[in-house]
Amino acid sequence: MQRLNGWRRLWIVLSVLYAAAVVIFVANTVSDSDNYSDRMSASYTLQAFADLPQDLPQIKALSLDNQREFAIDKARARRSLKEGRSHADNQTDEEFVRGISKKWEGLIDFARIDAERQTRLEQLTSSKLEQIGYGFLAWVVPVVLVYILGLSVGWIIGGFRGDRP
Secondary structure (H helix, E strand, C coil): CCCCCCHHHHHHHHHHHHHHHHHHHHHHHHHHHHHHHHCCCCCCCHHHHHHHCCCCHHHHHHHHHHHHHHHHHHHHHHHEEEECCCCCEEEEEEHHHHHHHHHHHCCCCCCHHHHHHHHHHHHHHHHHHHHHHHHHHHHHHHHHHHHHHHHHHHHHHHHHHHHCC
């Protein structure tokens, strides 16, 4: 077995350091998407609720007081999405979503909204795997190219020196 020369040892050390940097970057990216999936659970429902038109037939059929309450809940949902929190009674987004789901469950199809959110979360899982794959490629391709470049430079220098393999 051939002993490693200094350049190959340097390549190995730098490859390992670069791998550590890529792993840290990818891990932070994937953990950010984990946090996103946690936040998405409530915010997706809030967004769907905030985007509902005020003139839905089932809302128009409500009394004026209930229509006003619906408009206030929609405004609170919009403010929550904009500011990150909006609840005067210090509710979390999840508690607020449970409250509006319970209050308006007969009028709004929250099961459909939840099914859409679940589909998005499943897409997020495949996106995480894709991020990991891109991270692996971001490590492998430059490392292999640098190694090939080093071999090429060594071969060219050997040619000028008149070295024979």
